Amino acid sequence: MRRNKQEPPIKIISHRGASGHRPEHTLASYELGARFGGDFIEVDLVATADGALVARHEPEISGTTDVADHPEFADRRTTRTIDGREYTGWFTQDFTLDELRTLRAVERIPDIRPDNAAHNGSHPIPTFQEIVDLAKSLTRELKRPIGVYPETKHPAYHAEIGLDLEPPLLAALLDNGLTGPEPEVPVFLQSFESDSLRRLRDAQVPCVFLMGTEDHWRRFLTPEGLAEVATFAEAIGPAKDLVFPRDDEGAISEPTSLVDDAHEAGLLVHPWTFRSENHFLPANLRGDGPRSYGGFAAEYEAFFAAGVDGVFTDHSRHAYLARELFLAEG
Incomplete structure (x- = not known):
């Protein structure tokens, strides 16, 4: 995929928005991520009972909304199995969009991000259309492209329950001028499931195959394997440890050949997820206190030097500053 020479060579993907500063998957988080220097708004998409696409980290929403505080929905608490794992709580598939819109977002990890929890109850659950509208508005205001980077979340599960994610996503992309080689705003489509990406090829925009650290990857x-990926995707989104493994002490070690091998296969590399708090950093980059920021700049520098093409980050401003310093130093 050719890059526009005016665009930065390393993309900053605001993971669920500026989720290190606001509750994730809210319009406030997405907007802040862009204003902090992010190039893309990263979105996890799930479906409501009436087939609307909304942004939540998982179909189960007890940890990211105030649904437990709504007695009118108490009887909808249930247990479901998604991709072989059992979850108990409330699920978007059991709510219409109008019902879901009565809920408010809450911070998913308040012990690590207590400042975010101060915003609990302030923001509704956004639809994909609202996110696209925001990206277009920010593109005009900031005078630089702000793209969308939606993920089909558990697409096989959604298909099993008759709420396929791909048809409404393709329709939304088409309706908003986000298909083809020159969409109105940049687009990457991502999934952990190759079948979902294959069903999205008609959009004619880059697809990203997400990879975890489990053995089946x-x-x-x-x-x-990367040559196979290149038949249905233009990029990979590997977990960070697949690029820079951690040693027995939890410290960052030498890089694998994954970035070079992916580039040889014609694939971009966008690893996930960069977070600045000590709790998430490699052991040799941590300072004092799990909530405090540690040596995040050194982690970005290592990945940039390894040749990655973008980074998923909860802290877009930190990634932006690290990128600018790296590029300035040549």
């Missing part, structure tokens, strides 16, 4: 990490 190993076959895709070889040159042969």
Whole structure:
């Protein structure tokens, strides 16, 4: 994929928005991520009972909304199995969009991000259309492209319950002029499921195959596996540890060949997820206190030097400053 020479060579992907500063997947978080220097608004998409696409980290919403405080929905608490894992709580598939809009977002990890919890109850659950509208508005205001980077979340599960994610996503992209080689705002489509990406190829925009650290991803990490990925995607989104493993002490170690191998296969590399709090950093970059910021700049520098093409980050401003310093130093 060719880059516009005027665009930065390393993309900053605001992971669920500026989720290190506001409750994730809210319009306030998305806007702040862009204003902090993010190039893309990253969105997890799930479906409501009436087929609307909304932004939540998972279909189960007890940890990211105030649904437990709504007695009118108490009887909808249930247990479901999603991709082999059992969850108990409330699920977007059991709410219409109008019902879901009566809920408010809350901070998912308040012990690590207590300042975010101060915003609990302030923001509704956004639809994908509202996020696209925001990206277009910010593109005009900031005079630089603010793209959208939606993920189909558990697409096989949604298909099983008759709420396929791909058709409404493709329709929304088409309706908003976000398909083809020159969409109105930049787009990447992402999923952990290759079948979902294949169903999205008609959008004619770059697709990103997400990869975790579990054993079943190993076959895709070889040159042969990456060549297979290149048949249905333009990029990979690997967990950070697949690029820079951590040693037995939890410290960052030497990089693998994944970035070079992916580039050889013609794939961009966008690893996830960068977070600045000590709780998440490699052991050798941590300071004091799990909530405080540690040596995040050194982590970004290592990945930038390894040749990654973008980073998923909860702290877009930190990524932006680290990128500017790296590029300035040549």
